[in-house]
Amino acid sequence: xxxxxxxxxxxxxxxxxxxxxxxxxxxxxxxxxxxxxxxxxxxxxxxxxxxxxxxxxxxxxxxxxxxxxxxxxxxxxxxxxxxxxxxxxxxxxxxxxxxxxxxxxxxxxxxxxxxxxxxxxxxxxxxxxxxxxxxxxxxxxxxxxxxxxxxxxxxxxxxxxxxxxxxxxxxxxxxxxxxxxxxxxxxxxxxxxxxxxxxxxxxxxxxxxxxxxxxxxxxxxxxxxxxxxxxxxxxxxxxxxxxxxxxxxxxxxxxxxxxxxxxxxxxxxxxxxxxxxxxxxxxxxxxxxxxxxxxxxxxxxxxxxxxxxxxxxxxxxxxxxxxxxxxxxxxxxxxxxxxxxxxxxxxxxxxxxxxxxxxxxxxxxxxxxxxxxxxxxxxxxxxx
Amino acid sequence: xxxxxxxxxxxxxxxxxxxxxxxxxxxxxxxxxxxxxxxxxxxxxxxxxxxxxxxxxxxxxxxxxxxxxxxxxxxxxxxxxxxxxxxxxxxxxxxxxxxxxxxxxxxxxxxxxxxxxxxxxxxxxxxxxxxxxxxxxxxxxxxxxxxxxxxxxxxxxxxxxxxxxxx
Numbered sequence: 001x002x003x004x005x006x007x008x009x010x011x012x013x014x015x016x017x018x019x020x021x022x023x024x025x026x027x028x029x030x031x032x033x034x035x036x037x038x039x040x041x042x043x044x045x046x047x048x049x050x051x052x053x054x055x056x057x058x059x060x061x062x063x064x065x066x067x068x069x070x071x072x073x074x075x076x077x078x079x080x081x082x083x084x085x086x087x088x089x090x091x092x093x094x095x096x097x098x099x100x101x102x103x104x105x106x107x108x109x110x111x112x113x114x115x116x117x118x119x120x121x122x123x124x125x126x127x128x129x130x131x132x133x134x135x136x137x138x139x140x141x142x143x144x145x146x147x148x149x150x151x152x153x154x155x156x157x158x159x160x161x162x163x164x165x166x167x168x169x170x171x172x173x174x175x176x177x178x179x180x181x182x183x184x185x186x187x188x189x190x191x192x193x194x195x196x197x198x199x200x201x202x203x204x205x206x207x208x209x210x211x212x213x214x215x216x217x218x219x220x221x222x223x224x225x226x227x228x229x230x231x232x233x234x235x236x237x238x239x240x241x242x243x244x245x246x247x248x249x250x251x252x253x254x255x256x257x258x259x260x261x262x263x264x265x266x267x268x269x270x271x272x273x274x275x276x277x278x279x280x281x282x283x284x285x286x287x288x289x290x291x292x293x294x295x296x297x298x299x300x301x302x303x304x305x306x307x308x309x310x311x312x313x314x315x316x317x318x319x320x321x322x323x324x325x326x327x328x329x330x331x332x333x334x335x336x337x338x339x340x341x342x343x344x345x346x347x348x349x350x351x352x353x354x355x356x357x358x359x360x361x362x363x364x365x366x367x368x369x370x371x372x373x374x375x376x377x378x379x380x381x382x383x384x
Numbered sequence: 385x386x387x388x389x390x391x392x393x394x395x396x397x398x399x400x401x402x403x404x405x406x407x408x409x410x411x412x413x414x415x416x417x418x419x420x421x422x423x424x425x426x427x428x429x430x431x432x433x434x435x436x437x438x439x440x441x442x443x444x445x446x447x448x449x450x451x452x453x454x455x456x457x458x459x460x461x462x463x464x465x466x467x468x469x470x471x472x473x474x475x476x477x478x479x480x481x482x483x484x485x486x487x488x489x490x491x492x493x494x495x496x497x498x499x500x501x502x503x504x505x506x507x508x509x510x511x512x513x514x515x516x517x518x519x520x521x522x523x524x525x526x527x528x529x530x531x532x533x534x535x536x537x538x539x540x541x542x543x544x545x546x547x548x549x550x551x
Contacts, residue, residue, distance in 0.1 A: 004396040006389075030408075116408060137429070168408040169431050174389050175403045176396060272429035353408065357432040 002176040007138035007165065008033035010177045011077075011103055014142040016047050017185040018101075018149050020075035021192075022067035024052040024060045029115060030167040031077040031105035038075075057082040061089040061102070068098035069206055071197030073149065076100070079167055080107035083121045087128075093160045094129025094222060096206045097195075099152030100160040101145060102130075106268065106319075107167040108352045116353020117167045119268060123296070123320040123328045129222050131161035131229055132297040134267040139177045140248075141165035143240065146180075146189055147248055150236040155195050156228045164296075166269040168353070180244060188243055226298045233295055251300035253292045254307050256282060260289030262365055263308055265333050266317040267293045270349075270356055274317070277361035288365055293329065301336035308337060314344040315368035317361075321348050326374060345373020354378060387441065387501035388419035390523055391508060395423045397519035403428045416447055423514060437461065439512055441504050443487075445472060454480065464507050464547070466500055483511045483547050494539035495532075506540030510547035517544060 005013075012034045023042065025035040042051040050067070054060045057078050064074040078086060083104060093100050104122045108114045122132055133148060135141035141163065148161040165171065180188070196204060210218055234249050241247030255275050257263060264274050271292045281288045291307050293300065308314060314337065318327020325331060330346025337344050345368045350356045364377055385406045392404035400423050407418035420434045436456045445467040447453055452475070454463060459479030465472070466487040476482050485507045487500040494503075502524060509515045520540060525533045 002396075004393050004402065169405070172408065173403060173405040173431075174392055175428065176401060269431050273431045276430045355433050357435070358430070 002178055004174060004176050006033065006172065006174050007141060007170045008105075008172070009037055010138050010142045010179065011145065011163075011165070011171075012037035012041070013179050014145050014185070015075055015103075016041050017180065017182050018075070018145060018189055019047065019073065019186075019191070020049050020101075021072040022050045022052065022064065022074045023076065024054055024063035024067070024074070025076045025078070026054055026057045026060045026082060028057070028079055028082040030107065030171040031079050031082075031103060033171065034077045034103060034105070057085040058089060061086040061093065061100075064100050064102075065089060065093050065096065065098055068093075068100050069096065069198050071192075071194040071199075073153075073192040074100050075102070077103035077105065079105040080109055080115075080121045083125065084109060087125070090125055090128040090130060090160075092207055095218065097158040097222070097225070098160055099149070099158055099192075101148045101152060102160065102162055103145070104162045104164045105167040105171045106164050114352040115168075117169050118319040118351045118353070119164065119166075120320045120351070122162050122164045123322075125162070126297065126328060129159060129226070130297065131157075131159055131226070131233075131295070133161060133163050133233075133295055134293065135163065135165040135170065136269060136271045136292060138165070138170055138173065138175055139246070141170060142177055142179060143244070143246060143248065146185060147233070147236045147240055149189055149192075150239075151229055151232045153192055154229075154232045154236075155193075157225050157232045158195055159222070159225050159229060164268065169269045178244075184243070188240065230295070230298050230300065248294070250303075251293075251295045251298075252303045252307055253294060255290040255292065257289035257291060257307060257311070259287055260311055261287040262289075262313040262315065262369055263311040264288070264290045264315050264317060264361065264365065265293065265304070265308075265329065266290065267296060267329065268319065270317055270319065273356055273358060274361050277358035277365075280358060281362055281365065286365070296329070299332055299336075301332070304333060304336045305340060308340070308342060311342055313368050314342050315364050315373065316344065316346045317349050317364065318346055319350050321351070330374075343368075343371065345371075347373060347375065347377040349377045385417065385419045387443065387504055388421045390501060390505050390527060391515065392421045392423070393526070394505070394509070394515045394520045394523035395421075397522050398515055400425055401428050407433060416444075416451065439463070439508065439514075441508055442466060443500055443504060445469075448472065448475065462511050464504060464511050466504060481511075483507065483550060485543055485547060487543060490539055490542050494542065495535050502536040503539045503543045506543035507547045509540075510544045517541075520544075 237248035316330040388404040392402035396402040487503040
């Protein structure tokens, strides 16, 4: 049944139904509504969870890490500078193989100070060992949390995950979503079975000192787990589709790509606007499609190459910049398409909350088809 | 934002897809803010702000003059303006219709506070026909409870009838 609600509230409701046992978070806009809602649910005894109020994001994720190591299903949410403050703990959580699920309400990083949306925050944690899933709308944002727990807790994976949805653009938007009931969520997502846990009777150590004889092997194991996460995601997404009718088994999803000459590549809410723009361009005879990347980590390089076979021009929309070398997604799409013969162009777009309209998407397609790219789109040159 | 959310919710209750979101920025009471609503028979995928609205609601008439509140308005569009002066300097684009309503006075009389969201929602429903009275009332009763629900329904109803008489 469709219900009309705010994106943050939809996420809080679904997190509740995933039955986290420990929640630790530090409120920072725009994820505030999620953790406020969860705090209220805990206070009202709607969830049997420990809600730990902390003094910083560093502590929030540290509390989650400890609780996860003790065998609990845990949850947190953050954004922007809050995620930046978690940087060190993020690497530890992945290295210790703790299946923490954390919502990222995507937002830009300062300076200059900006509260608005782009995807710089989570992209900057690209190399941390966290899985990263991106949602196009609030339905997908809610659904991906259930899938994330299933993938993370899979004993073939045992890695933490970011579920990323665009700050304000999705978090603060009211739209219809369907939320599964508690019974339905329970049927999909069984209780957490830790692979190992801290136990005074059977002592073990996590995050040990690794000398040069061992360190590389630990890193190799995390990388292998990332690779196995692809199959785990496909399986969890397929099972989700079988139970709920919304299929998330694809790491990348094509839209009107079948006969496309030009393909846009994007992640997150901009995909919705791009789809509407593509429909309009198609009405004018333009053969344009979209490839949406759902899992940025692990990066679906092979899936991207397969999906874009036969496309002559590719335009990647990057809501981030790896300063000094262009957009992070563009760099990786170029690598995935190396040798394919397709011309791949990257566009830095919508940083710090700049609005994207259908005409902007069409303008990017025009630029790409003229061979102009690897640039910022929409710069106000008069203020430079 | 509350008005946008309630209008979208009422439209959704009436059987269409709806989307409501604020122009993200300074969200403090009293600061000029914008919020946007879309309705559609199909799922709404578009996320951009609205630049060419079919309808505009102006909650605070003191903004007119400082801000071009009617910017981008289409021909045949409808504006609902909260003002006690029906002869205000509107600067409404040609071809657009304007309905004025003293929502502040209605809100003060019915709710005891100058919060005009629900009153203007009633005016919007009557002026545009986009939402019917029944889903509107349902939306208000979902959002408010007890006597506050009754008061808001009454305020919306007064505006609905007043504008309805003018349509």
